[in-house]
Amino acid sequence: MRFASLGSGSRGNATLIEAGDTRLLVDCGFSARETEQRLAQLGVAADTLTALLVTHEHGDHIRGVGAMARRHQLPVWMSAGTRRSQRCGDLPQLNNFSSYQAPFRIGEIQITPFPVPHDAREAVQFTFSANRLKLGMLTDSGAITPHIVERLQGCDALMLECNHDTGMLANGPYPPRLQARVGGSLGHLSNRQAADLLCRIDHGRLHHLMAVHLSEKNNTPQLAKKALLGVSQRLEACLTLSEQDSATEWLELSSC
Numbered sequence: 001m002r003f004a005s006l007g008s009g010s011r012g013n014a015t016l017i018e019a020g021d022t023r024l025l026v027d028c029g030f031s032a033r034e035t036e037q038r039l040a041q042l043g044v045a046a047d048t049l050t051a052l053l054v055t056h057e058h059g060d061h062i063r064g065v066g067a068m069a070r071r072h073q074l075p076v077w078m079s080a081g082t083r084r085s086q087r088c089g090d091l092p093q094l095n096n097f098s099s100y101q102a103p104f105r106i107g108e109i110q111i112t113p114f115p116v117p118h119d120a121r122e123a124v125q126f127t128f129s130a131n132r133l134k135l136g137m138l139t140d141s142g143a144i145t146p147h148i149v150e151r152l153q154g155c156d157a158l159m160l161e162c163n164h165d166t167g168m169l170a171n172g173p174y175p176p177r178l179q180a181r182v183g184g185s186l187g188h189l190s191n192r193q194a195a196d197l198l199c200r201i202d203h204g205r206l207h208h209l210m211a212v213h214l215s216e217k218n219n220t221p222q223l224a225k226k227a228l229l230g231v232s233q234r235l236e237a238c239l240t241l242s243e244q245d246s247a248t249e250w251l252e253l254s255s256c
Contacts, residue, residue, distance in 0.1 A: 017128055074092070136158045
């Protein structure tokens with residue numbers, strides 16, 4: 001199994017996950033053309049995608065979903081709550097799931113959705129399993145719940161939101177109402193909360209840790225890195241910092 005971020009931040013998010021012949025695009029917050037260009041940087045043609053999964057209906061995650069699905073005849077998977085937002089228009093094939101649903105399979109990848117506290121209708125995140133390997137994803141969550149901790153145990157790789165530094169948010173350009181939303185229990189994870197999550201799971205087994213959804217106005221890569229490495233310096237060897245304007249390289253996971 002391998003994965004890559006096509007870009008992550010308030011202006012757009014998309015993640016590519018591959019196992020065998022199965023290629024999943026998780027969220028599509030960029031235009032269809034921009035998404036195709038970023039996929040091409042990773043050597044992937046859009047018409048080779050297997051399916052598109054959606055975490056929630058905010059524009060930076062769903063903006064290009066409808067266009068990509070229609071252009072490439074992709075089946076789309078999303079929660080019933082996300083579908084009720086009506087943000088995608090007509091879709092060639094729509095599959096709904098519950099945020100507490102048992103794992104389901106798309107091709108060679110088993111997917112387990114789980115609910116997260118966020119200001120959306122039915123926001124979810126996922127774990128992905130293939131070949132005895134497990135990738136966890138946690139972004140767009142205002143708090144760490146016991147259920148989240150349980151779901152992210154045993155991960156070999158983790159994509160983890162480090163949205164903001166609390167000091168930068170409090171003293172930054174956002175008005176008080178937006179500061180309260182971002183930093184609230186239905187907002188986004190701070191660097192400190194991300195580090196706390198790492199302390200509560202078995203981070204020693206991680207082969208890859210990717211910091212995602214960094215705010216361009218309320219965080220810096222250096223502050224995010226400092227917070228995560230404060231948990232363990234061992235994490236430096238497996239840490240990748242995602243960027244808004246470019247894709248990461250493929251990150252490989254092997255069971256050997």
